[in-house]
Amino acid sequence: MAAAAVPADVYSVITSDEQVTKLFEYLVSKKKTAIPPAFEIVMGYHYPDIMEALKLTSVESISFAKKLVQMGLAAEDYKEQVVRCPFCNSEYTTVRFHCPFCNSTRLSKDLLIEHLSDGIIAPFSNYRKGGEAMVCPSCKRPVKEGEYRTVGVWYSCLSCGKQFDTPKNTYLCLGCGKSFTTQELVISSVNELKIKPEILDEFARRHMLLTPLIKIMTDASLDAKSPGTIVGSSGYSHIFSIVCTNKNGKKYAFDLQLSEKPVDETAVLSIFAKVVDTKPDAAYLITIPGIVENGKKIASVYNINIIEGKTIQEVIPAIKEVVSNITKS
Ligand SMILES: [Zn+2]
Ligand SMILES: [Zn+2]
Ligand SMILES: [Zn+2]
Structure with missing residues (x-):
């Protein structure tokens, strides 16, 4: 928890701001000491309580939450990691896997399966040749639940035909449409706000x-x-x-x-x-x-x-x- 010191005269700090006063009236009436974040696909992360109490937008609820923390009235409790676009700060990002050899994103993914009785390791797709039941590609015996284990992941590039176990990651921002790498991405957090019961x-x-x-x-x-x-x-x-x-x-x-x-x-x-x-x-x-x-x-x-x-x-x-x-x- 990151918390500023509790201000000495909490009441005058709260009432020095009309909106903060309103929010505290709301919290007292709802008997709430925590303001949890919520995620919604259009709004992104936001604080529904702050939006409701003060008629703010989702983006405004986030900056208002920061202000409460800066004023020493609320502490932050980590809830969720958020990956943000380094260009526009949007939280709408998606991961893309690339072939490390030709950079293509046309990949297929397979699991590597070991047949425990003979130690043969082969891609999962090779165990499923022709039917629903798993058959060992080496000894040709049926393989039942508990007779095999997953030992790894295998990717095949559909563009250059190469195979590899670790694809290259990039990220696509659905906000501005730009791509960025793991080195460039911004990691931030979404926190629940906790109000000290003494303050309330x-x-x-x-x-x-x-x-x-x-x-x-x-x-x-x-x-x-x-x-x-x-x-x-x-x-x-x-x-x-x-x-x-x-x-x-x-x-x-x-x-x-x-x-x-x-x-x-x-x-x-x-x-x-x-x-x-x-x-x-x-x-x-x-x-x-x-x-x-x-x-x-x-x-x-x-x-x-x-x-x-x-x-x-x-x-x-x-x-x-x-x-x-x-x-x-
Ligand atoms: Zn076998
Ligand atoms: Zn390739
Ligand atoms: Zn962006």
Whole structure:
């Protein structure tokens, strides 16, 4: 398994990308920790789960899988070898056997059979002269199952008539039509993607925490997105835990900060940096289990509203009040 280190703050890594978030929501809902590859003659190798969750094409599902691995969210588990064309990277290749003397591909293949009782070795076709039953070409006795063994393979060239045991291989790309040799071919692998259960659990825990808050907003007819993005005046899209919009088009940004001990002032600075660029109508920092005094001071200077609670249950009344004000704005 090739795996990048698990990112320290997995949740913010996942929610920094809308599509990755969508895929994780899909995985949580399907209770899946593995994304297996599949092969289909027209599409080639692809990841059906990624295609389904994100409405991507087969080719896009492959590059999305690579991105998940690069982000440290998934590990690769080898499943299958794939021979690719060195010219166009297509996986639709076929092997061709050639005569090593004249390069012809008009070959016939025969097995070399040893008659165990007399040790005679001859091509299989010589044992089948004239009928279905095998007859030894030397002693002329019938040869039954268990009285012979296969000792090798024999090729005959139908162009030059020479015989040999190892033909020359080349490969034909059915994508671009070019031929290539064993030295030139590209070997790659198809992997199953494995998501660490800890990563999925962490995502599910934090993402599901937001669900009751989003419900309060949508019940109040607000348009709530989680994670939500607002494009800043810099042109950069900033991501918040939730962005909700009221019927007058006013936008409100919420970030959730969850930790073991009270959140410190860096959380305020981090939402403030996004707020300066995106200018929502108001910004809220939900802190569980609360925030340090210094954080509160900075938040009031920067005009960031703090919502505190020891648990998500404790912040719900405050969220309801905020939502009721937003609907009236
Ligand atoms: Zn014999
Ligand atoms: Zn030949
Ligand atoms: Zn090709």
